[in-house]
Amino acid sequence: MPLRTSWSEDKCPIARAADVLGDPWSLLVLREVFMGNNRFDGLKKELRVADNVLSERLRRLVAAGVLTAEPYSTGKRPRNEYLLTAAGTDALPVLHVFTVWAQRHTQSTGETLMRIICTTCGTESASGAWCQTCGAELTAATTAWDHPKSSEILIELANAGARLESRH
Known part of the structure; x- marks a missing residue:
């Protein structure tokens, strides 16, 4: 069952x-x-x-x-x-929307928020799919995360997507 x-x-x-x-x-x-x-x-x-x-x-x-x-x-x-x-890469906006929603509507035990950074213009986005500053689509190639779990300053998502692009 x-x-x-x-x-x-x-x-x-x-x-x-x-x-x-x-x-x-x-x-x-x-x-x-x-x-x-x-x-x-x-x-x-x-x-x-x-x-x-x-x-x-x-x-x-x-x-x-x-x-x-x-x-x-x-x-x-x-x-x-x-x-x-x-x-899988098309699911990125879903993760971004979850992030934005959670930061607006749930409590965090820490003070550090996750920031979604548009690497096209370098600004933080509060959207799941598009940068409000430059209008770029937020894809693995154009997005970095400032994630509270990471010791790195920014996690370049393009590194995860690069393997996919290099196989095609």
Whole structure:
């Protein structure tokens, strides 16, 4: 018996999107992959998630075409790194909208907010899809995050998207 209802063939596009991206672990996996953390052990460490839960979410995201699993080790235990597909990079505005909404409507235990930076003009954006200053679309190639979990000043999302672009 499935743990939840499948909405993969629902007439409503919101239901179909929720079927793929509506799970909190899936959104957090995507956040990590955008930040360049794309191997199982790194994801497990950062997310503090059980092996079976992470394996299932990665399997679902690969099956849905959001990530690809590319082997990087073929030893005794083959290992994959998980790379964004075009569908995966298209989910970036969803993560941005979640960020903007959460910073407006939820409490944070810390004072540091996540900033979405348009790398085209260098300004902070409060939008999920477009820079309000220069009008550039906020894609992996034109966005950086000032993320409270990172020790880096800015996380260039183009680094996560570069692998996708170099494979086409």
